[in-house]
Amino acid sequence: QSHVICYLIYVAMESKSKRPKVVVNGKISKLIVKDVRFPTSLEAHGSDAMHKDPDYSAAYVVIKSDGIDHEGHGLTFTVGRGTEVVVCAVESLRGMVEGRDLGDIFGDFAGFWREITSESQLRWIGPEKGVIHMATAAVVNALWDLWAKIEGKPLWKLLADMTPEEILSTIDFRYLYGLSVLWCMSFDVHGSG
Numbered sequence: 001q002s003h004v005i006c007y008l009i010y011v012a013m014e015s016k017s018k019r020p021k022v023v024v025n026g027k028i029s030k031l032i033v034k035d036v037r038f039p040t041s042l043e044a045h046g047s048d049a050m051h052k053d054p055d056y057s058a059a060y061v062v063i064k065s066d067g068i069d070h071e072g073h074g075l076t077f078t079v080g081r082g083t084e085v086v087v088c089a090v091e092s093l094r095g096m097v098e099g100r101d102l103g104d105i106f107g108d109f110a111g112f113w114r115e116i117t118s119e120s121q122l123r124w125i126g127p128e129k130g131v132i133h134m135a136t137a138a139v140v141n142a143l144w145d146l147w148a149k150i151e152g153k154p155l156w157k158l159l160a161d162m163t164p165e166e167i168l169s170t171i172d173f174r175y176l177y178g179l180s181v182l183w184c185m186s187f188d189v190h191g192s193g
């Protein structure tokens with residue numbers, strides 16, 4: 001099993017040349033975010049030992065584009081108070097999203113993720129944890145939805161039609177790479193045991 005994981009990591013690192021060929025003529029014209037809440041706490045729906053009164057909620061993102069009749073929808077789940085903070089974080093990403101070329105984003109999804117999670121000032125309060133991470137997830141979820149709609153496929157079919165290399169090229173492995181190389185070097189990856 002470790003050989004398979006090492007192979008997948010190797011393929012991911014080599015997959016930059018195997019990015020999906022995406023031909024999309026359009027730019028993101030508008031990022032809309034809404035604070036959506038449901039009063040599930042009234043009857044303790046969805047409660048558990050740690051969350052006694054959740055109000056199932058979401059920062060709900062809509063991405064509109066010029067020249068394309070589709071829009072992408074994505075969300076990040078919250079449990080009530082604090083959703084407004086995630087909404088503000090999504091709004092802070094607006095300048096890095098609006099005006100972007102969709103073909104460039106879909107052609108290098110990992111690079112897009114890396115760019116918006118590495119913005120020097122927002123990185124201080126985030127990038128792959130907490131509110132900034134949740135905000136980025138809502139935006140990226142909306143972009144995946146838009147990509148699938150542009151291709152005329154449900155998202156599962158868009159992914160199923162990609163080669164493994166193309167799927168791996170959409171993921172930013174930068175934090176796994178160094179550790180994974182050391183881990184894989186501890187195995188004889190070439191098969192003798």
